[in-house]
Amino acid sequence: MGCGSSFPILSSVHKNKIVDSTATSDTSIGKANKLPPINSIEKRGENLEPFTLVCLDKHFDENDPDLRAIIDYICCFNDPDQCEAFLKDINRKTGIFLIVSNQYITNLISHIHELSQIIAIYVYQDEKSKHIEKHWTKRYSKIKGIYFDRETLFEQLLSDVKISLDIYDLIPISVYSRIDAIQTHNHSTDHLRFLFYQLFLQQYCLNSSHNSTNHDFIKFLQKYYHSNRKQYKLIKQFTNEYHSSKDPFSWFQRDCFLRRMLTQSLLTLDIQILFLLRFFIHDMHNYMIEQSTILNQKQTFYTNNSARFNSARSTNDKMFYRGQALANETFLKIKSNIGEMLSMNNFMLASKNRQDCLTNLRENFPKTNLIHRVLFEIKIPWEYSQQKQRPFIDLNRSSSNDNDNEDIYSILFFIGSIFRINTVGFDVNNDCWTIQLTLYDERTNQDFSQVFTFLTNTKTKTTENSTIIANLLRQISPNSAEQFYKYLSKENNESSLKLECYRGLGLCSYLKNDYDQALTYFEKALHLKPTDKLIKSSLHNSLGLVYARQDQTDQALIHFNKALENSSLPLHSACIHHNLALIYSKQEQYEEELEHYEQALEIRTRQLPAQHLQMASLHNNIGIAYSDMRDYNNSLSNLKTALEIRLKLLSDTHIDVARSYANIGTVYSKTQEFRMALDYFNKAHLLLEKQTQMPEQDIEQLKNNIKIVNDKLRRKTC
Numbered sequence: 173m174g175c176g177s178s179f180p181i182l183s184s185v186h187k188n189k190i191v192d193s194t195a196t197s198d199t200s201i202g203k204a205n206k207l208p209p210i211n212s213i214e215k216r217g218e219n220l221e222p223f224t225l226v227c228l229d230k231h232f233d234e235n236d237p238d239l240r241a242i243i244d245y246i247c248c249f250n251d252p253d254q255c256e257a258f259l260k261d262i263n264r265k266t267g268i269f270l271i272v273s274n275q276y277i278t279n280l281i282s283h284i285h286e287l288s289q290i291i292a293i294y295v296y297q298d299e300k301s302k303h304i305e306k307h308w309t310k311r312y313s314k315i316k317g318i319y320f321d322r323e324t325l326f327e328q329l330l331s332d333v334k335i336s337l338d339i340y341d342l343i344p345i346s347v348y349s350r351i352d353a354i355q356t357h358n359h360s361t362d363h364l365r366f367l368f369y370q371l372f373l374q375q376y377c378l379n380s381s382h383n384s385t386n387h388d389f390i391k392f393l394q395k396y397y398h399s400n401r402k403q404y405k406l407i408k409q410f411t412n413e414y415h416s417s418k419d420p421f422s423w424f425q426r427d428c429f430l431r432r433m434l435t436q437s438l439l440t441l442d443i444q445i446l447f448l449l450r451f452f453i454h455d456m457h458n459y460m461i462e463q464s465t466i467l468n469q470k471q472t473f474y475t476n477n478s479a480r481f482n483s484a485r486s487t488n489d490k491m492f493y494r495g496q497a498l499a500n501e502t503f504l505k506i507k508s509n510i511g512e513m514l515s516m517n518n519f520m521l522a523s524k525n526r527q528d529c530l531t532n533l534r535e536n537f538p539k540t541n542l543i544h545r546v547l548f549e550i551k552i553p554w555e556y557s558q559q560k561q562r563p564f565i566d567l568n569r570s571s572s573n574d575n576d577n578e579d580i581y582s583i584l585f586f587i588g589s590i591f592r593i594n595t596v597g598f599d600v601n602n603d604c605w606t607i608q609l610t611l612y613d614e615r616t617n618q619d620f621s622q623v624f625t626f627l628t629n630t631k632t633k634t635t636e637n638s639t640i641i642a643n644l645l646r647q648i649s650p651n652s653a654e655q656f657y658k659y660l661s662k663e664n665n666e667s668s669l670k671l672e673c674y675r676g677l678g679l680c681s682y683l684k685n686d687y688d689q690a691l692t693y694f695e696k697a698l699h700l701k702p703t704d705k706l707i708k709s710s711l712h713n714s715l716g717l718v719y720a721r722q723d724q725t726d727q728a729l730i731h732f733n734k735a736l737e738n739s740s741l742p743l744h745s746a747c748i749h750h751n752l753a754l755i756y757s758k759q760e761q762y763e764e765e766l767e768h769y770e771q772a773l774e775i776r777t778r779q780l781p782a783q784h785l786q787m788a789s790l791h792n793n794i795g796i797a798y799s800d801m802r803d804y805n806n807s808l809s810n811l812k813t814a815l816e817i818r819l820k821l822l823s824d825t826h827i828d829v830a831r832s833y834a835n836i837g838t839v840y841s842k843t844q845e846f847r848m849a850l851d852y853f854n855k856a857h858l859l860l861e862k863q864t865q866m867p868e869q870d871i872e873q874l875k876n877n878i879k880i881v882n883d884k885l886r887r888k889t890c
Contacts, residue, residue, distance in 0.1 A: 219245040220396060220445060221432040222342050223333060224266045228255045228280070229273035229296050231322075238322070241402040242330050243269060244429075252276045259284050265440050267291045267340055269329060274298065274318070285312050288499055288542035291340060292316050292332050294325055313538030334427055335536050338581060339496040341543070342435050344369075344517040347509050347593070348623065361648045362505065367627070368644045369438075369517045372446070373588050374631040375641065377453040378561065386414065389448040393429060403429050420455040421567075421584075424519065438518050438587070441648070443655035453587060456519070460563040460586055467569055490552035492522040492583045495533030495604075498546040506607060507596045513612055513620060515590050521581035522550055528580045530602050545604035550591065552611050562589050564611075592617075635664070639672045650680040671700045671707070678714060687718045694718065709738035713748055720755060728755050746775040750790070757797065766797045788817035788828075796835065804843050811836045830859035834874060841881055846888070850881045 225243040232239065234246035245266070249255035255276075259268060260283075270293045272280060277295050284290060295309065295318045309315040316332065319325035336342075346366035353363045390411050397403040406428045414423065423430050430452065437445035506514060523529050529547060539545045552564075564585040591609035599606045614624040630637045638660055646653035654677060661673040678693030694715050702708045716731035732752045739745045753768035773790045780786060795810035815832035822829055837852030853874060860871050 219266050220436055220442070221245055221429075222266055222340075222436045222439065223269060223291075223336070223432075224264070225269050225271070225329075226255065226259065227271045228252060228276050229271055231273075231296060231298070232271060235399070237401055238326060240400050242326065242333055244397065244400050244403060244432075252280055256280060256283055259287060259290065264289055266436070267336065267342075269333070270294065271296055271325070271329075281312055281315070285314055286540050286542065288540070290314060291336055292329075294319060294329065296325060313540075332536070335532075337427065337431065337435070338521060339533060339536065341497045341499050341502070342439065342518065343496075343520055344439050345502055345506070346515050346517060347505050348513040348515070348620070349509050350512065350620075364644050364647050365517075366513070366515050367623075368641060368648060369515060369588050370627050371630055371637075371641045371644070373453070374561070374627070375633045375637060376447070377450045378457055379631060379633055386451050389451070392448055397429060420452060420459050423452075424456065435518060441645070441652040443645075443652050443659065447659060457563070457586060460565050460584070461560055463565045464563045467566065489554050491526075492524060492550045492552070493526045493529040494520065494522040494548040494550065494581075495529035496546055496548070497533075497537045498544045498605075500542045500544065503544045503546065503605065506593055510593055510595065512593055513590055513623075514593055514609070515588050516585060517588060519587055520585040520589060522548070522583040522585065523581050524583065525580065530604065532580060533604065534602070539603070547599070547602070547604055547606050549606060549608045550611065551594075551609065553613070553616075555616065556611055556613050562586050564589065590614075635666060635669045635672075638664075639669065639676070642673075642676055646676055646680055646683075650683040654680045667700055671697050671702055674700070675707075675711060675714070682714070682718060682721075685721075687721050690718050691715065705738040706740055706744070709735045709740075709744065709748075712738065713744075713751065716751060716755075720751070720758075723758075725755050725758055742775045742779050746772040746779070749775070750793075753793065753797070757800070760800075762797055762800045766794065766801070769794045769797060783817055783820055785817070785821055788814045788821070791817070792832065792835065795839075799839050799842065802842075804839055807839050808836065811839060825859055825862055827859070827863050830856045830863070833859065834877075837877070837881075841877070841884075844884075846881050846885050850878065850885065853878045853881060 221244055223243050223245070225239060225246045227234075227239075227246065227248045228250075230250060232246075232248060234240075234248045236246070239246055247258065249258065258264075259270070266289070268287075268290045270284075270290060272293060272295060274295050274297045277293075281293070285293075291314070293312070293315045295315060297318050297320050309318060316328055319328070344365070346362050346369060348363045348366040349360070352360045390407065393407045393410075394404070397407060406426070410423065410428075410430070414420075433445055434449050434452065436442065437449065526547070526549075533545050533547065537543070537545055562585075564583060566582060567579070567584055568582040590612040592612050594608040594610055596605065596607050598604075612620075614620065630640055642653055642656045642660060645656050657673040657676040657680070661670055661677075664670075674693045674697035678690045678697065681687070681690035681693060694711055698708075698711050698715075702711065712731045712735035716728045716735060719725075719728040719731060729752070732748055732755065736745060736748045736752070739748060749768040749772035753765045753772065756762070756765035756768065769790060773787075773794065776784075776786055776790060791810040792814035795807045795814065798804070798807035798810065811832065815829070815836065818826065818829050818832055833852045833856035837849045837856060840846070840849035840852060857871075857874055857878065860874060
């Protein structure tokens with residue numbers, strides 16, 4: 173199928189994929205094959221903490237109690253190639269501390285030093301082996317030193333881990349961009365992450381009645397840390413003291429399982445752990461509100477008894493600072509969204525002292541091409557009124573703080589605190605980037621009113637709102653959404669919720685290419701006999717999607733037609749017509765294909781503006797259908813319309829622009845207008861070479877088309 177055997181159209185260009193009006197592309201990353209270490213890590217399962225210790229040295233093993241007291245998850249290797257493959261696994265979602273023997277470091281260091289996941293490297297020097305010159309290690313900023321005894325190495329490792337918990341890139345930052353939120357062609361899910369974190373906190377941590385127990389969490393901890401003596405002892409202490417102390421922050425401060433698990437679950441959206449930790453988030457919120465209330469009462473007392481104090485404080489903004497390492501991807505996201513909002517999706521510590529933050533950052537984190545040193549300058553407007561939903565407190569003025577020595581980081585912001593991005597600039601004197609933020613107060617700002625109206629209307633825990641959160645999560649991470657849907661289904665026997673959960677689970681399986689499982693879930697949903705015709709239509713459309721993926725075109729047609737019979741929304745009907753057209757294209761029934769495309773175009777013309785990417789997609793596919801029918805004039809007309817729309821709405825280097833050029837070139841080659849074909853093919857080739865994730869086979873196919881056209885031109889001139 174395509175535009176002729178001599179000039180095949182790019183496989184990924186030919187037609188848009190069959191679509192579901194509610195499904196989105198899979199953003200999860202599959203696990204790469206891992207090379208086994210000396211002692212297989214499979215027995216430990218997934219790492220639930222943010223750090224991994226990797227050892228490439230015979231003097232260390234992963235059951236070492238002293239090492240596990242510092243970092244619980246340890247992977248030991250005796251083969252440098254296997255170790256390097258493990259370190260380069262891009263799907264690894266933890267920061268890595270590396271202990272490496274001096275006999276391996278010289279060959280390994282240049283290959284792994286710039287990896288963003290590697291935080292620090294420790295060279296262990298065996299007294300019997302040849303010593304490494306110390307000046308050599310200065311070339312590599314992540315090398316902390318050369319160590320001749322375990323105790324000194326362990327002391328440095330422990331210190332670095334504690335510092336990293338505060339200033340390494342461990343806070344998931346979500347940017348809410350108003351442009352991303354309205355652009356359907358944009359693959360960014362960051363605005364969805366922003367909404368998910370806010371709604372999860374509201375519905376399941378702050379407003380939920382199921383936060384009072386930590387019994388399930390303790391059982392989980394005992395199983396996970398059963399062989400870690402230090403953590404097991406702390407778990408026992410936590411079990412005996414947590415509720416009686418009524419001071420959750422003292423446990424947050426400790427370098428133990430609680431903060432580490434919370435950090436990793438927020439980074440990876442581990443729904444199982446997040447649900448287990450709701451009690452702690454709830455207790456921390458109450459603690460911070462209580463401390464904030466006490467502090468405000470004290471401040472009111474001083475204000476009423478000191479006119480001078482009142483005059484000095486009433487119009488002064490507060491400034492706090494936070495120095496941290498920041499991944500290049502996150503940094504660029506912030507830099508390109510000045511004026512938009514971001515949320516810090518973990519408890520965030522900040523300081524009153526700018527210079528202390530800069531010194532701490534400079535001394536402890538080297539910058540690389542993939543990691544930036546960043547100083548957040550956080551302004552709290554003087555008129556900002558403390559919110560009960562997203563509080564912040566001064567720990568040094570807290571009534572429960574018995575520490576006489578003020579810590580560098582004394583300001584604590586609650587999970588999900590929202591800020592406006594003001595400026596991003598490079599500080600030459602301090603060799604770091606400065607990002608200026610203002611704590612956002614939706615009660616005094618209206619520019620994001622639609623966002624906060626949505627959050628307010630959705631914060632109550634209802635069946636509908638629960639599925640809204642799950643559906644948001646599905647577009648971010650199908651694996652996490654699968655956990656969420658299963659939780660909802662288990663906790664609630666309401667048939668309408670069960671149906672939505674089965675449908676959601678089916679879509680998650682579909683996004684993960686597990687089509688048999690997807691069919692099972694969609695059939696389960698249909699067996700619940702939905703009364704809403706639109707839901708019924710959506711389920712049949714989803715079944716059609718799966719059968720289409722399995723190349724069972726007859727079954728796909730049956731379900732797409734049933735979906736069309738039950739559809740009542742125009743754009744949903746247009747989506748189904750689009751899917752039917754693609755099935756008929758597979759069957760090479762081009763007249764039926766064209767008929768459904770034109771029906772979809774008629775509907776979308778009434779519902780959407782002419783300059784819309786869905787209109788471009790339809791004109792593109794109609795153009796290819798005409799080409800299959802050898803009506804090249806209509807084909808070129810539609811393909812050029814698609815190109816015009818894409819050039820207006822997308823950057824001129826966008827991959828869809830390249831695909832439009834390639835498709836037009838293919839039609840010109842069929843009409844034997846080879847110079848025109850070559851011109852469009854060359855434009856496409858230039859753009860495709862700029863793509864970072866373009867399949868090699870598509871580039872090769874385009875090169876082959878160019879070669880064929882050049883051969884035709886040469887023969888024509890001979």
